[in-house]
Amino acid sequence: xxxxxxxxxxxxxxxxxxxxxxxxxxxxxxxxxxxxxxxxxxxxxxxxxxxxxxxxxxxxxxxxxxxxxxxxxxxxxxxxxxxxxxxxxxxxxxxxxxxxxxxxxxxxxxxxxxxxxxxxxxxxxxxxxxxxxxxxxxxxxxxxxxxxxxxxxxxx
Numbered sequence: 001x002x003x004x005x006x007x008x009x010x011x012x013x014x015x016x017x018x019x020x021x022x023x024x025x026x027x028x029x030x031x032x033x034x035x036x037x038x039x040x041x042x043x044x045x046x047x048x049x050x051x052x053x054x055x056x057x058x059x060x061x062x063x064x065x066x067x068x069x070x071x072x073x074x075x076x077x078x079x080x081x082x083x084x085x086x087x088x089x090x091x092x093x094x095x096x097x098x099x100x101x102x103x104x105x106x107x108x109x110x111x112x113x114x115x116x117x118x119x120x121x122x123x124x125x126x127x128x129x130x131x132x133x134x135x136x137x138x139x140x141x142x143x144x145x146x147x148x149x150x151x152x153x154x155x156x
């Protein structure tokens with residue numbers, strides 16, 4: 001199966017995500033291991049600190065800056081991704097994070113979505129909306145979550 005992340009545009013976003021993870025490693029004093037790049041996985045990365053898994057992550061790269069994100073008033077993410085993140089976090093008994101690399105100003109923001117039991121720690125609204133299907137375009141209707149910016153943290 002050919003995924004959009006293996007297209008030239010998709011590979012650009014994957015490279016940005018890998019650079020974001022390296023920056024977070026240094027800022028947080030942890031090792032972060034990406035999951036498979038050319039196939040789907042329930043999470044994008046696993047953080048390890050002092051030899052133990054410390055978090056699981058969904059990683060995104062967006063062509064915007066922090067001010068643009070704030071003007072949106074929330075962050076849109078596919079609801080199914082949050083369900084997979086929570087399930088994996090609970091299975092590994094670690095928190096689940098959504099990390100977003102803002103490519104226009106090099107900021108990295110994150111939300112702590114769930115605790116080690118998979119309990120939600122953030123406010124989200126869900127609804128079916130039409131959004132861009134993939135990084136290569138197209139449109140699709142899917143159930144999306146809107147993460148509150150009140151619970152967003154700026155990592156870098």
